[in-house]
Amino acid sequence: xxxxxxxxxxxxxxxxxxxxxxxxxxxxxxxxxxxxxxxxxxxxxxxxxxxxxxxxxxxxxxxxxxxxxxxxxxxxxxxxxxxxxxxxxxxxxxxxxxxxxxxxxxxxxxxxxxxxxxxxxxxxxxxxxxxxxxxxxxxxxxxxxxxxxxxxxxxxxxxxxxxxxxxxxxxxxxxxxxxxxxxxxxxxxxxxxxxxxxxxxxxxxxxxxxxxxxxxxxxxxxxxxxxxxxxxxxxxxxxxxxxxxxxxxxxxxxxxxxxxxxxxxxxxxxxxxxxxxxxxxxxxxxxxxxxxxxxxxxxxxxxxxxxxxxxxxxxxxxxxxxxxxxxxxxxxxxxxxxxxxxxxxxxxxxxxxxxxxxxxx
Numbered sequence: 001x002x003x004x005x006x007x008x009x010x011x012x013x014x015x016x017x018x019x020x021x022x023x024x025x026x027x028x029x030x031x032x033x034x035x036x037x038x039x040x041x042x043x044x045x046x047x048x049x050x051x052x053x054x055x056x057x058x059x060x061x062x063x064x065x066x067x068x069x070x071x072x073x074x075x076x077x078x079x080x081x082x083x084x085x086x087x088x089x090x091x092x093x094x095x096x097x098x099x100x101x102x103x104x105x106x107x108x109x110x111x112x113x114x115x116x117x118x119x120x121x122x123x124x125x126x127x128x129x130x131x132x133x134x135x136x137x138x139x140x141x142x143x144x145x146x147x148x149x150x151x152x153x154x155x156x157x158x159x160x161x162x163x164x165x166x167x168x169x170x171x172x173x174x175x176x177x178x179x180x181x182x183x184x185x186x187x188x189x190x191x192x193x194x195x196x197x198x199x200x201x202x203x204x205x206x207x208x209x210x211x212x213x214x215x216x217x218x219x220x221x222x223x224x225x226x227x228x229x230x231x232x233x234x235x236x237x238x239x240x241x242x243x244x245x246x247x248x249x250x251x252x253x254x255x256x257x258x259x260x261x262x263x264x265x266x267x268x269x270x271x272x273x274x275x276x277x278x279x280x281x282x283x284x285x286x287x288x289x290x291x292x293x294x295x296x297x298x299x300x301x302x303x304x305x306x307x308x309x310x311x312x313x314x315x316x317x318x319x320x321x322x323x324x325x326x327x328x329x330x331x332x333x334x335x336x337x338x339x340x341x342x343x344x345x346x347x348x349x350x351x352x353x354x355x356x357x358x359x360x361x
Contacts, residue, residue, distance in 0.1 A: 011042075150288075157291070158341040161341040163220070170253070171255055172254050184210050185309075188206060216228075218297050226248050227322070258292065296335055305324040306320070
């Protein structure tokens with residue numbers, strides 16, 4: 001196969017944004033993602049043979065979808081038409097719908113709806129909906145993001161990721177945080193168990209029977225978790241947990257990854273660190289608690305042991321947490337960190353203006 005670059009495919013900015021949205025969306029079909037990647041790479045002038053190699057397809061497949069896009073745009077990337085009524089809208093109609101959808105909605109509303117857009121363009125609601133689907137447009141959905149303003153962002157990212165990917169020899173890396181205000185909720189009526197044709201059911205309302213605070217440390221190398229529940233969430237409670245960690249790992253350097261809350265930086269904590277030089281803190285950047293791997297474990301704990309539970313007391317809640325932690329540790333495996341510091345920083349340092357211009361993160 002020739003490695004000479006093919007002529008760059010002409011792709012307008014509206015289509016490029018739609019194709020990028022298809023690639024990013026977790027709900028996109030894999031065949032749609034593959035076709036979108038082919039067109040995006042072709043728009044960049046990448047050689048057909050290189051595209052085929054990168055995507056694991058035949059060169060003829062790349063040529064097919066290039067031709068289909070050249071003839072019909074994004075509509076050409078859809079499945080071959082099936083017998084039945086032909087489309088009732090033209091390419092011009094489609095472009096009008098997409099262009100208006102990407103414009104601000106009328107004053108008094110925050111986003112376009114099918115009915116509002118169809119009325120504004122004198123089209124049927126079904127036509128608007130089909131065009132939205134073909135372009136992967138979802139005006140009714142919104143995602144959030146947050147930029148870290150930490151002046152030491154790069155240094156902290158490289159420090160934490162370095163510990164995950166290449167920890168110091170013989171050192172122990174722990175991911176530490178607190179899950180506060182875990183409620184012991186008891187449903188007002190007994191749960192109705194699952195049976196064939198019927199999912200598990202429980203009442204919508206519940207009684208609150210108190211709260212507990214969970215301190216936890218995830219050992220990066222093994223996935224093992226050291227956990228401690230406490231009645232309060234103070235700097236003194238955090239210090240008590242640090243002492244438990246230090247007792248659980250009596251030898252070797254301890255590198256503790258944690259966030260920037262004030263209870264982690266009190267004078268008492270600093271004094272304890274000075275008295276225990278083998279323990280060092282490695283702080284995640286502000287607004288980047290997702291870098292702390294224990295947060296993943298907290299999510300698993302919530303989904304598998306707490307969210308659907310019914311607890312008549314805090315004691316029952318703590319017993320469930322302890323039982324889950326013990327079971328977890330019996331078969332613990334580490335989480336696999338896959339992003340390098342450069343990959344994270346490439347997205348983390350982008351400015352809001354860049355997002356508004358490109359239409360995506």
